[in-house]
Amino acid sequence: MGQHSGIGVLDKAVSVLTAAAATPLSLAELCGATGLPRATAHRLAVGLEVHGLLARDAGGRWCQGPALAALAAGAPDPLVVAASGVLPRLRDRTGESVQVYRADGLSRVCVAVAEPSSGLRDTVPLGARLPMTAGSGAQVLTAWADEGYRRAVLAQATFTERSLDLVRRRGWAQSVAEREAGVASVSAPVHASGGGVIAAVSVSGPVDRIGRQPGARWADDLIEAARSLSAAL
Missing domain, CATH: 3.30.450.40 (GAF domain)
Incomplete structure (x- = not known):
C-alpha cells in the first residue's frame, strides 16, 4: 500500500483512493490492487464516494470523483x-x-x-x-x-x-x-x-x-x- 502513516484506516483509504483514481476498477480489481478484503475495500470506497473523492462510472466501476478533480484543479495538469x-x-x-x-x-x-x-x-x-x-x-x-x-x-x-x-x-x-x-x-x-x-x-x-x-x-x-x-x- 505504499507509505504508512501509522494510522491504519487512513493508509487503507489512501490505497483505495489511489488505485481507483488512477484507473476505473471493479470491486474485485480494487481488492486485487490494494490487497484489502472485499468488505473493507467496499466500505472505504463507499465512504470516499460519500465525500465525492470517488464515483462510479456507467459500468459500476470505482473511478475518480468530482471532489478529487476539484482539489486537483489548482495544480498543473x-x-x-x-x-x-x-x-x-x-x-x-x-x-x-x-x-x-x-x-x-x-x-x-x-x-x-x-x-x-x-x-x-x-x-x-x-x-x-x-x-x-x-x-x-x-x-x-x-x-x-x-x-x-x-x-x-x-x-x-x-x-x-x-x-x-x-x-x-x-x-x-x-x-x-x-x-x-x-x-x-x-x-x-x-x-x-x-x-x-x-x-x-x-x-x-x-x-x-x-x-x-x-x-x-x-x-x-x-x-x-x-x-x-x-x-x-
Missing part, C-alpha cells in the same frame, strides 16, 4: 505540462496542426494544441469538445476503452468494431473526412503508468495536402510523440 514540450516538436516535424484529446463521457476534449504559423490549417480550439463518434482521435480513445463504453460509442459511430481491432493491432488510427469534410488526421494513444490509455495525440490537416493515407506519413512520428508523453507522465 501533468498531461498539459508534458504536451507543452512534445507538441511543438511534432508540429515542426509535420508542419501540421497537432492536438491532444482526453475523453470526457461520450465526447473528447482538446486539452493541448500546437498550430503551424502559416498555411491552411485544421484549427481545433483549445477546450473544444468533439463527439467521440468520428475521427482518428475518437477511434484511439474508444479502441482501448472497456467493452461497455465501446458499445455505447459504436451505437452512433462512423467507425466499427472491426476498425477498432485494426487500431489496436497497429497502434494508431487514421481518418479521412470522417469528422469534417476535407480534413484528414492520424492519432496514437498516450498511456498512463499503469498501461491504460488516457489520451490521444493527433496530427490533422487538409486532405489535399496530407493525403488519404496520413498514417503512412505520420504514424511513426505520432507514436514517438505519444511515447514521449507517456514517459513524461
Whole structure:
C-alpha cells in the first residue's frame, strides 16, 4: 500500500483512493490492487464516494470523483505540462496542426494544441469538445476503452468494431473526412503508468495536402510523440 502513516484506516483509504483514481476498477480489481478484503475495500470506497473523492462510472466501476478533480484543479495538469514540450516538436516535424484529446463521457476534449504559423490549417480550439463518434482521435480513445463504453460509442459511430481491432493491432488510427469534410488526421494513444490509455495525440490537416493515407506519413512520428508523453507522465 505504499507509505504508512501509522494510522491504519487512513493508509487503507489512501490505497483505495489511489488505485481507483488512477484507473476505473471493479470491486474485485480494487481488492486485487490494494490487497484489502472485499468488505473493507467496499466500505472505504463507499465512504470516499460519500465525500465525492470517488464515483462510479456507467459500468459500476470505482473511478475518480468530482471532489478529487476539484482539489486537483489548482495544480498543473501533468498531461498539459508534458504536451507543452512534445507538441511543438511534432508540429515542426509535420508542419501540421497537432492536438491532444482526453475523453470526457461520450465526447473528447482538446486539452493541448500546437498550430503551424502559416498555411491552411485544421484549427481545433483549445477546450473544444468533439463527439467521440468520428475521427482518428475518437477511434484511439474508444479502441482501448472497456467493452461497455465501446458499445455505447459504436451505437452512433462512423467507425466499427472491426476498425477498432485494426487500431489496436497497429497502434494508431487514421481518418479521412470522417469528422469534417476535407480534413484528414492520424492519432496514437498516450498511456498512463499503469498501461491504460488516457489520451490521444493527433496530427490533422487538409486532405489535399496530407493525403488519404496520413498514417503512412505520420504514424511513426505520432507514436514517438505519444511515447514521449507517456514517459513524461
